Amino acid sequence: MRPPDVFAFSMGALSGARTRTWLMLLAMAIGVSSVLLLTAVGEGTRRYVNNQFMNLGSHLLIVMPGKLETTGGQPPILSATEVDLTIDDAIALTRSHSIRRVAPLALGSAPISYDQRERTVNVIGSTASLYEVRKLKMSAGRFLPGGDPTRGAAIAVIGDTLKTELFGSSTALGQRIRIDGQKFRVIGVLEAAGAAGVGMDLRDTAVIPVATAQSLFDSPSLFRVMVEADGHNAIPRAEKAIIDILRVRHNGEEDVTVITQDAMLATFNTILGSLTYAVGGIAAISLAVAGILIMNVMLVAVSQRKAEIGLLKAIGSPGSQILRLFLAEATMLALLGTFAGLVLGFSGVWGLAIALPDFPIGVPYWAPIAATGTSLATGVVFCLLPARRAARLDPVLALAGH
Amino acid sequence: MIQFSKVSREFEVGDERVRALRDIDLEIRDGEYAAIMGPSGSGKSTMLNILGLLDRADQGQYFLDNQDTTALTEKKRAALRRQHFGFVFQSFHLVPRMTAAQNVELPLNLDGVSPRERRQRVSDALDAMGLADRARHRPSQLSGGQRQRVAIARAMIMQPGVLLADEPTGNLDSTSGQEVIQALEALNQRGITLIIITHNPVIGERANRRIHMQDGAIEADTVAA
Ligand SMILES: Nc1ncnc2c1ncn2[C@@H]1O[C@H](COP(=O)(O)OP(=O)(O)OP(=O)(O)O)[C@@H](O)[C@H]1O
Ligand SMILES: [Mg+2]
Helix, strand or coil: CCHHHHHHHHHHHHHHCHHHHHHHHHHHHHHHHHHHHHHHHHHHHHHHHHHHHHHCCCCEEEEEECCECCCCCCCCCECCCCCCCCHHHHHHHCCCCCEEEEEEEEEEEEEEEECCEEEEEEEEEECCHHHHHCCCCEEEECCCCCCCCCCCCCEEEECHHHHHHHHCCCCCCCCEEEECCEEEEEEEEECCCCCCCCCCCCCCEEEEEHHHHHHHHCCCCCCEEEEEECCHHHHHHHHHHHHHHHHHHCCCCCCEEEEEHHHHHHHHHHHHHHHHHHHHHHHHHHHHHHHHHHHHHHHHHHHHCHHHHHHHHHCCCCHHHHHHHHHHHHHHHHHHHHHHHHHHHHHHHHHHHHHCCCCCCCCCCHHHHHHHHHHHHHHHHHHHHHHHHHHCCCHHHHHCCC | CEEEEEEEEEEEECCEEEEEEEEEEEEECCCCEEEEECCCCCCHHHHHHHHCCCCCCCEEEEEECCEECCCCCHHHHHHHHHHHEEEEECCCCCCCCCCHHHHHHHHHHHHCCCHHHHHHHHHHHHHHCCCHHHCCCCHHHCCHHHHHHHHHHHHHCCCCCEEEEECCCCCCCHHHHHHHHHHHHHHHHCCCEEEEECCCHHHHHHCCEEEEEECCEEEEEEECC
């Protein structure tokens, strides 16, 4: 039999049983499109997290007080520390050639008021370096001035959410606010973009000089020290320098944890990457379900078309040819279903991209390949049994419709 | 030439064994016109199915043109069916989704004949059956007699030597039955071996050879003068 004739015969058989064909196409299309949609959402999440890390600044290391215990059977926890991180520790780090900038962070929560409005938010004590390290932008005024980090000042830079909450649309620059009862002058407002970020959202905070923060919270210890390495290649050296310098300062004890941005990003990437595969795999199960449906429907088709199969045998068609005809039919169906699923899936992703412009949704390159492969394979594999049954029918019984 | 030598066929129905054919000896020469008659259940269809290689004998041998078909593989039997036999059934067995022309074309199609040659042969075959103007009709749009003539055109499209018809007029009124029989006889006059199963004695009378069956055996085998 010639290939175009096989094609025509199969198409005829498929369009001769409309409901059955539509049902199977639908099952395959849903399977394929859900693989695309779910993996696209997974991939979008991964990209989103990546972007957030990029916002955090480049070549970043974060120093936390306490040693992350990764040995032993316990879940990793930060052990309670006797020795804290101090401003002097942070200043000492600037001596390393591998380190470009150091931004100490003190963190506390305090009520902030202006006029009659009051709000309790996170207050961050830091230095001018935070501006560069976190790649912040100002929408008004300026950031904390440089100078001796151990000297305090009653000045504050506020995030854009906090500005709106306290001042509405009127200007905040130069106004006096109260933080925990003490007066501060607003010298700058942060731009919303760039202030958001993984781990530390600056949109609803006030940033004040670190020394002032420490006296405000009555604690000499720092929450974190953010360190910007001198280029990407300097990250490992910077990490070692931090540990060495702080060990000397802390009486030979290694009591801090250093996290590099790369390591965090790599971890997130691994987690989200495998999540995407997992979600894709779950969606692929729906394809297997579609395969079982196809098998069922094809079995029904074979028994409904017994007379036709009997006739094919009577006019001299060998079993192998009948097998091929049924497989061709299944392949065609799988191809059409896959195509419909790809169209459906990509338009769904496109729709989502329009509906959620900030979410970097995107189909990973392997998803359409895997979905197409899986659906073609299930379509054909699950049709083998019905096709073989057709090929082995006894011609006399088949002609009689039994 | 068709030769049966002690052909038997048994069916098992539950615990019971039905002997549908018992030690049949039969010889049908090329170009003969034979009618097979007998009561229901006497084994007529079983014999025709074995003749057409749709079914196998349990015992005995079947020679087709002096070739023993008894031990052939299913694939070889399919090939012999394609070359030697055309089948006409009581219930037509046209594929409902295909037009008359497509139904007639089907055997050529399966055999890989070129579309060009196919078109010519199909239109000739439909012409011969007086169905040129019905080529694009589906079976549901045709009368019973027309359907059976489409089936005959299909049976003849591979130019077989033997035409096997199992009650070809069983579902037809007498007028269209008459037309169908005439079409079959016309083919026999052109040299094709024609074997018809019929319950209708009038049709049986027209054949020059009449085979009467009873309980799986040939009770009488007469050739008209
Ligand atoms: N597939 C089968 N399974 C079991 N028994 C069968 C089968 N086919 C035929 N038989 C039995 O074999 C016997 C002969 O059947 P066959 O169909 O050849 O009769 P027939 O002469 O064609 O009858 P009819 O005129 O009713 O068509 C019957 O008793 C029938 O019940
Ligand atoms: Mg019968």
